[in-house]
Amino acid sequence: MDAADRLKRITRVAWLDATSIAKTNPLFLLGPFLIPLSLLLVMFLYTGDRNLAFLLAGAVVFQAINAGTIVFSDFSAQKIYFKLQDLYCASPARPSVYAYSKGLSRFLTNVPAALAYLALALYYSHAPLYVVPVIIVLLVFLLVVLTSLSFFASTLVSGETDVFMIGNIFTFTAFLLSPVYYPITALPAFAQPYAFLFPATGPALLTQWAFGLLAPAAWMVQLALLSMACYAVVAYAALRAARWREN
Amino acid sequence: MKPSTTIALSAQSVFKSYGGNEALHGVSFDVRKGEIFSLLGKNGAGKTTFIRIATGQLLPTSGTVIVSGHDVVSNADSVRELISLVPQDARVIKSSSALEFVQLYLALCGHSLADSRRRAFEGLNAVGIGSFAGVACNRLSGGNRHKLLLACAISSNAPILFLDEPTVGLDAQSRRELWKTLAGLRRKGRTIVLTTHYMDEAEVLSDRVAVIHNGVVAAIGSPQQIIAGTGFELRLDVDASAAAGLRAPKGVERFEFGQKIRFVGAVREVEALAKRAVSMHLPISVARANLEDAFVKLTGETAATGEKPTGTASEKGAGDGRGGNGRG
Ligand SMILES: Nc1ncnc2c1ncn2[C@@H]1O[C@H](COP(=O)(O)OP(=O)(O)OP(=O)(O)O)[C@@H](O)[C@H]1O
Ligand SMILES: [Mg+2]
Numbered sequence: 001m002d003a004a005d006r007l008k009r010i011t012r013v014a015w016l017d018a019t020s021i022a023k024t025n026p027l028f029l030l031g032p033f034l035i036p037l038s039l040l041l042v043m044f045l046y047t048g049d050r051n052l053a054f055l056l057a058g059a060v061v062f063q064a065i066n067a068g069t070i071v072f073s074d075f076s077a078q079k080i081y082f083k084l085q086d087l088y089c090a091s092p093a094r095p096s097v098y099a100y101s102k103g104l105s106r107f108l109t110n111v112p113a114a115l116a117y118l119a120l121a122l123y124y125s126h127a128p129l130y131v132v133p134v135i136i137v138l139l140v141f142l143l144v145v146l147t148s149l150s151f152f153a154s155t156l157v158s159g160e161t162d163v164f165m166i167g168n169i170f171t172f173t174a175f176l177l178s179p180v181y182y183p184i185t186a187l188p189a190f191a192q193p194y195a196f197l198f199p200a201t202g203p204a205l206l207t208q209w210a211f212g213l214l215a216p217a218a219w220m221v222q223l224a225l226l227s228m229a230c231y232a233v234v235a236y237a238a239l240r241a242a243r244w245r246e247n
Numbered sequence: 248m249k250p251s252t253t254i255a256l257s258a259q260s261v262f263k264s265y266g267g268n269e270a271l272h273g274v275s276f277d278v279r280k281g282e283i284f285s286l287l288g289k290n291g292a293g294k295t296t297f298i299r300i301a302t303g304q305l306l307p308t309s310g311t312v313i314v315s316g317h318d319v320v321s322n323a324d325s326v327r328e329l330i331s332l333v334p335q336d337a338r339v340i341k342s343s344s345a346l347e348f349v350q351l352y353l354a355l356c357g358h359s360l361a362d363s364r365r366r367a368f369e370g371l372n373a374v375g376i377g378s379f380a381g382v383a384c385n386r387l388s389g390g391n392r393h394k395l396l397l398a399c400a401i402s403s404n405a406p407i408l409f410l411d412e413p414t415v416g417l418d419a420q421s422r423r424e425l426w427k428t429l430a431g432l433r434r435k436g437r438t439i440v441l442t443t444h445y446m447d448e449a450e451v452l453s454d455r456v457a458v459i460h461n462g463v464v465a466a467i468g469s470p471q472q473i474i475a476g477t478g479f480e481l482r483l484d485v486d487a488s489a490a491a492g493l494r495a496p497k498g499v500e501r502f503e504f505g506q507k508i509r510f511v512g513a514v515r516e517v518e519a520l521a522k523r524a525v526s527m528h529l530p531i532s533v534a535r536a537n538l539e540d541a542f543v544k545l546t547g548e549t550a551a552t553g554e555k556p557t558g559t560a561s562e563k564g565a566g567d568g569r570g571g572n573g574r575g
Contacts, residue, residue, distance in 0.1 A: 001357075013354045016363075020343040020351070024383065083337040087399065090302035090332035090409065093355035094324075101355070245323065246305045 006097060013101035018108035032113035036062050039181065051182065056121035057211050058181030061204045063114035064139040065180065067106035068146025069170045074102055075154030076163040085244075095151070095244040103147030107139075114139070125211040134210050138203040141228065145199050145235045146174060152238035173198050180204040183214050192220070196227040203228065254313075255280045255407055255438040256301060261310035263296050270296045272462025273310070278440055278455075283433050285449040286442045288459035289546050294442040295335050297459070298411050301440070302332050314407065331356075331405035335412050335442075339384045339392045345371060346380040352399040370402025371395075373428050375421060390416045401428065408432070410441040414448060426452050446539035456538070460546045470538045477544045479536035481517035483510045489529045496520060500544060511540045 001009075021028055036059035043055055079085040088098050118135070121127075153166050178200035184192055195201045202224035208214050209221075216224075256278040263271040270293040278284040286294045299305035301312045303323035311318060317325040339348060346367050353363035371377045374394040379387060384395060393416050400408050410429075414422045422445075429439055429452060443449050449456050450470045457467040466473050478498070485493060490508040495501040499512030499520060510520055517533070524531045 009354070009357055012360055013351060016347065016351050016354055016360070020347045024342045024344075081338070082340070083334055084339075086299070086304055086334040087332060087337055087352065087396065088355055089304045090299075090327065090330055090334075091352070091356050091403065091405075092328045093352075093357075097355060245303055246299075 001094065006094070009094075009097045010101045010104060013097065014104035014108055017101065017105035021105070021109055029109055029112055032063055032066055032110040033116065035066065036113075036117065043181070053121060053124040053211065053213050054183060054208065055181055056117055056124055057208050057213060058204070059117040060114060060121055060135065061139065061142070061180050061200065061207050062175070063110040063117070064107065064142040064203075065146065065174050065200055067110050068103060068143045069150060069167070069174055071099075071103050071106050071147055072150035072154055072167050072170055073163060074106070075099070075151055076157050076167075079154060080157065080160065080163065089244055095242060096239060099147055099151035099239065099242070100144065103143055103150075107143050121211055125213055127211045131210040135207055138207050138210075141232075142200060142203040145231045146170075148235035148238040149199070152242045155243040174200045178204055183208065184216070184220065185214065193223060196223045199227075199231050201227065202231070253280055254278070255282075255315060256440065257311075257313045258297070258301070259311045259313075261297065261300060261312060262308045263293070263300060263305070264308050269462060271300075271307070271310075271459075274459065274462070274464055275310075276457050276464050276467055278438060280438055281433060281436050282454035283429060283439045283441070283452055285453040285456040286440065286459060287444075287446070287449055287456055287542060288442075290444075292459045292546075293462060294459060295411055298332070298409050298440070298442065302330055302409050303327050329405055330407045330409060331400040331403040332408075333396045333400050333410045333413050335415075337396055339387075339395050341384045344381050344383055345376060345387065345391075345395055345398075348384050348395055349398050349402060353402060356403055366402040367398070370398035373401050374398045375424055390418060390421065393417065394421070397425065401432065406436070407438045407440070410439065412442055412444065414443065414445065422448070446537065446542055450538040458542060458545050465545050466541075473545075474536055474538060474541045477536075477541040478513060479511045479540050479544065480514045481512065482534055482536045482540055483517050483521050483524065484508070484532045484534075485510070485524055485529050490524075492527060493520065493524055493529070502540075502543060509540075511536050511544075 036055075040055045040059065043051060075085075118132070122129070122132075150170065153170070157163055157166060177195075178198040179187060179195055180200055184195055184201070184205055187195060205216055205220060205224045209216055254277050258277075259275050261271050261274040262269070274293070274297060286297065288294050296305065300307045301314060301319060303319055303326050306320060311320070313319070314326040315329050317329075319326045341348060343351070346364070349367035349370050350363045353366055354360065358366060368377065368380060371380050374397045376387070376391050376394050376398070379391060384392060387395070397410070397413055400410065414425060417425065426448070433439060441452075453470060455467065455469050456473060458465045458473065466476055468476065479500075484504065484507045487503070487506050487508050493508070493510075495510055496516050496519070499510050499516045502509045502511065510517060521531055521533050
């Protein structure tokens with residue numbers, strides 16, 4: 001199967017899955033609006049509209065983080081609880097198609113929220129429209145990396161407690177420890193380089209830059225690109241190392 | 248390896264241990280192309296373990312399984328292109344519709360949107376739940392949810408189907424409908440490997456069966472060969488409350504059987520016993536010995552002696568349908 005065929009399968013399955021979710025649980029589409037909104041509200045009450053553009057840019061990046069981390073519980077449930085990974089494993093379905101179609105499906109259900117926050121972020125940051133494709137590329141990159149890691153981790157878990165524990169680690173590191181909703185410069189100077197250890201930091205920084213919200217130092221951009229290159233390799237390795245078949 | 252024109256699956260000395268627990272202790276047999284082949288065995292005998300190995304879900308500890316010429320360990324993806332599975336314990340409790348569930352499976356397997364939709368309808372109709380296509384999976388009854396998995400397997404065009412206890416939870420009508428469907432698939436040249444605890448099912452459905460016991464193939468052959476291999480021909484059922492005076496002659500096995508006592512053996516001995524029962528005015532029923540009688544004999548020793556099922560039995564006895572390496 002060549003890359004184009006694989007991509008076609010992934011989008012096809014993702015489309016089927018996402019439309020089915022949207023049809024049967026329309027409330028599902030509200031989640032990705034509400035989660036950043038609650039954070040936005042708290043921060044707004046606390047700091048006024050000073051950080052509004054950062055918060056909105058964060059809400060855009062959040063859409064990829066959310067989809068890429070929530071799939072961990074999807075994969076784990078399919079494997080441990082529904083036992084459907086067995087069904088797919090013993091079929092022509094490929095692990096990459098299985099994993100990325102689910103990631104993309106989750107992302108598709110976040111698209112309405114992503115578009116809304118993107119429009120608001122553009123409005124408040126006065127960024128030109130041509131940054132939109134750049135931001136989409138960054139979101140897709142983050143989605144692919146997090147989905148790969150989620151899939152890899154899900155093939156290692158064996159019980160429900162593992163699922164909650166690992167799920168929390170994912171959300172925490174990708175979402176709270178990374179400077180997604182605030183500028184990296186808000187961190188103490190010594191901690192700033194370490195922030196790039198987390199997968200969301202690079203894409204978030206570049207997104208904030210694209211919106212024109214901050215002018216990062218050259219080393220920050222270099223570290224962001226280096227971290228993204230490393231995560232691209234890690235994502236590929238994670239997909240290969242995922243235990244589609246058990247020992 | 249060059250694919251055989253007649254062999255769909257060939258297992259050679261398959262061992263599998265889970266930690267210290269050895270589930271398979273050198274399982275060898277062949278499945279011919281286009282046959283319905285049933286794996287029988289008590290709970291925990293290793294049927295699911297074998298199916299998981301043969302379908303690329305689980306690595307064997309040692310041994311080889313070749314499916315249509317492809318080694319399932321080194322060339323699993325080629326094997327996966329040719330198979331479809333109904334897992335024993337999958338749970339379909341999603342909120343998506345029945346049609347969407349099957350369609351998603353087919354799309355994952357590479358079918359186009361239109362093709363997967365058409366096939367999904369066909370699959371649902373084939374298992375008799377076409378009218379539930381638009382119903383959410385989690386609103387279907389348990390048996391109908393199970394049929395969704397069957398619909399997935401049937402609607403794929405996989406030449407080899409693995410069905411792990413496909414009729415669990417199905418009503419009598421549905422069970423017979425499914426048998427008919429499977430027989431139809433067989434006529435179209437598909438190979439079906441299934442496991443079941445229903446011996447009547449194995450008997451009416453299978454070209455051949457293998458009994459796995461103590462981690463090895465204890466018997467293999469057509470249901471008739473398996474029965475003949477145990478020496479069983481006729482059985483006699485008598486009410487347990489009335490059978491006290493009835494002793495089993497040499498060569499006749501006696502089984503406690505619910506509220507009945509069942510005697511199974513060769514025609515001559517069982518007929519003699521039946522005559523004695525009639526002379527004692529006991530109500531009796533006599534019938535041909537069936538696969539269940541043979542199965543209980545083949546797998547009964549462990550339970551009777553309380554021996555630990557650690558897989559020490561050897562594949563002895565190459566007589567009709569008994570033991571052997573399962574080839575030919
Ligand atoms: N994941 C596992 N980890 C450890 N042991 C296992 C695992 N799966 C199966 N076993 C053990 O392997 C043996 C064979 O199990 P298996 O599920 O293959 O039996 P089976 O013949 O399918 O039984 P049943 O008829 O009840 O479905 C059993 O002793 C079981 O406890
Ligand atoms: Mg089983």
